[in-house]
Amino acid sequence: MASFFKDLWTRFSGAGGRDSASEPAAATVEYKGFRIRPAPYPSKGQYQTAGTIEKDCEGGVKEHRFVRAETHASKDDAVAFAIVKGKQIIDEQGEGIFT
Template identity: 35%
Template sequence: MSFLASIKSLFSSSESTTTAPEVAEQSIEYKDFTITPTPIKEGGQYRLSSLITKGSDDLMQSHTFIRSDVVASRDDCIEMTIRKAKIAIDQMGDNLFN
């Protein structure tokens, strides 16, 4: 192993600190939209993430909503995700899917 490679290994991790999104316990309905929180675990924190859908099986539209915010608690993450998803729906409505 070269000198530079050994220094690089001190500052990088061989394991990924980001895991796949987790599906929350339940979805909520808001103004004909369905918000399904999917917090993403990153290290010891959770990134705000959800799936926002609207429509029926024939014409289902979906949008993956991911924020830069991270929090320590999974429950707090779910609460904040729902609140921010509602704000996005209020501001953008059906334009979320464009």
Template identity: 40%
Template sequence: MGLFSKLFGSKSSEQTTEVEPVEYKGFLIYQEAVKEGGQYRIAGRITKEKDGEIKSHRFIRSDLVTSEQDANELMLNKAKMFIDQMGDSIFN
């Protein structure tokens, strides 16, 4: 079975890890760096409850960095800047 999972890909335990969100101005920011060939792509989600519904915006940047921690820190900074610039219109 290990050969087939290597050939066709299998979900690793890293992908199923629960991410703790960071609250910022009423939004929840989920830092979800994506591992790609020994580096990490800046990625994550921004969510907010609006009119009784959870709205979500997912984004993936082209930036690659060498550590998961760096990718998540950059994602948090970029998400905060995006929230400051766009506010609730993120979900339009």
């Protein structure tokens, strides 16, 4: 479990791991007034499902980061699944994800 959190921290802090600068960022998807930015990261030879949900609000941009337990053999599969999960989070929680 500690390794999971270390991998997560490494991904979101931008330190260590594979050279993420050499991997292009996944395209942002607009959905119901939110933006989903898939951000899978390498973990133990696979790609971890992760991303960010954003929305422009009166006080500025609100952001919610998510990481799921699912891993995928390819980055493309992880990106596609992160989009599905982002949509599911929006459908289930709406703007409640920011509270």
